[in-house]
Amino acid sequence: MKRQLILENGETFVGEAIGSEQEKNGEVVFNTGMTGYQEILSDPSYCGQIVTMTYPLIGNYGINRNDFESVKPSINGLIVREATEYPSHFRSQLSINDWLMNEDIPGVQGIDTRKLTRMIRNSGTLKGRLCSMDADVEQVVAELKDMHLATDQVSRVSTKSRYMNPGPKERIVLIDYGVKKGIVKDLVSEGYEVLVVPYSMTTKEVLALQPDGIVLSNGPGNPTDVPEAIETVKGLIGKIPMFGICLGHQLIALACGAVTTKMNFGHRGSNHPVKDLRTGHIAMTSQNHGYTVNEESLQNTDLEITHINVNDSSVEGVRHKELPVFSVQYHPEASPGPEDAKGLFKEFKQLVETNQEELRGKTHA
Numbered sequence: 151m152k153r154q155l156i157l158e159n160g161e162t163f164v165g166e167a168i169g170s171e172q173e174k175n176g177e178v179v180f181n182t183g184m185t186g187y188q189e190i191l192s193d194p195s196y197c198g199q200i201v202t203m204t205y206p207l208i209g210n211y212g213i214n215r216n217d218f219e220s221v222k223p224s225i226n227g228l229i230v231r232e233a234t235e236y237p238s239h240f241r242s243q244l245s246i247n248d249w250l251m252n253e254d255i256p257g258v259q260g261i262d263t264r265k266l267t268r269m270i271r272n273s274g275t276l277k278g279r280l281c282s283m284d285a286d287v288e289q290v291v292a293e294l295k296d297m298h299l300a301t302d303q304v305s306r307v308s309t310k311s312r313y314m315n316p317g318p319k320e321r322i323v324l325i326d327y328g329v330k331k332g333i334v335k336d337l338v339s340e341g342y343e344v345l346v347v348p349y350s351m352t353t354k355e356v357l358a359l360q361p362d363g364i365v366l367s368n369g370p371g372n373p374t375d376v377p378e379a380i381e382t383v384k385g386l387i388g389k390i391p392m393f394g395i396c397l398g399h400q401l402i403a404l405a406c407g408a409v410t411t412k413m414n415f416g417h418r419g420s421n422h423p424v425k426d427l428r429t430g431h432i433a434m435t436s437q438n439h440g441y442t443v444n445e446e447s448l449q450n451t452d453l454e455i456t457h458i459n460v461n462d463s464s465v466e467g468v469r470h471k472e473l474p475v476f477s478v479q480y481h482p483e484a485s486p487g488p489e490d491a492k493g494l495f496k497e498f499k500q501l502v503e504t505n506q507e508e509l510r511g512k513t514h515a
């Protein structure tokens with residue numbers, strides 16, 4: 151069966167339908183990863199977006215039960231050049247097509263994904279709709295032009311109630327704006343007790359949990375869509391050591407008075423080189439973001455830049471000049487390097503331990 155992708159600029163791409171039959175709108179973005187499609191499909195930061203994979207063959211190692219980043223995928227659609235019909239891997243349980251069908255997510259294969267990617271690179275991300283061949287293109291284009299991108303994604307993907315992953319060491323409160331399982335896994339493997347809490351928690355509620363450290367997760371959408379989260383972060387800065395990842399990084403920047411802006415087509419992929427300005431080291435990182443912290447706006451804050459993107463010099467990491475707070479725009483829990491960025495969890499550990507020692511010193515004094 152044929153299916154088409156209609157874009158707000160009037161362009162259409164016709165291919166073969168995969169996945170669910172329902173029609174879906176979304177911001178069409180592209181990801182340059184050659185692998186990792188299962189993690190991408192289940193990363194809550196893609197909530198409401200339609201993802202184009204630039205690598206032409208997607209699905210060759212299938213879908214397995216272990217590699218999901220969330221329980222319920224929130225992506226609105228998938229666009230690939232070719233979806234493997236018969237995957238081959240000892241862990242594979244489903245083909246990508248069967249999985250999309252089970253999850254009621256529409257997709258299309260067989261379209262010119264290079265052309266589509268070039269279009270997005272030139273004009274920025276585009277609103278689009280995956281729909282049947284009898285859709286009225288003119289009408290869909292008009293509807294897409296009028297359509298506002300959603301602003302409530304964080305509330306849709308954040309956990310509704312808190313839950314705990316037990317561990318023998320310090321207690322980390324992980325604020326869930328759309329957390330990827332990988333972050334929980336990396337914190338648990340450090341031995342922490344990890345309390346995952348809803349995004350809407352106030353400063354007081356978080357402090358009542360007596361955390362030894364706070365991690366702000368990744369999450370979908372524009373960081374300015376969650377002003378209540380910015381307020382909470384503002385209240386917590388300086389009180390408890392804090393580490394922000396992706397959306398968490400943007401929230402720290404906003405809480406400290408910096409500005410975030412929307413990028414033209416963002417960074418999505420697993421081959422983004424990031425330079426640590428303190429050591430000169432370059433890490434291969436996994437990224438998925440459409441917003442960025444504005445460099446100039448950091449001048450009026452107490453934050454300093456620790457990391458930059460080697461491709462476009464955008465801000466990739468900051469730390470507070472005096473308080474135990476730091477963050478990165480990329481995903482240290484992902485493993486494209488494969489271990490390149492894991493050191494950040496050690497930096498956080500150091501921060502938590504130093505703070506514990508200081509607290510002990512104060513009580514003994």
Ligand SMILES: NC(=O)CC[C@H](N)C(=O)O
Binds near residue numbers: 367368369395398442
């Ligand atoms: N992965 C993320 O946390 C993304 C952050 C934010 N939604 C952005 O697109 O910039």
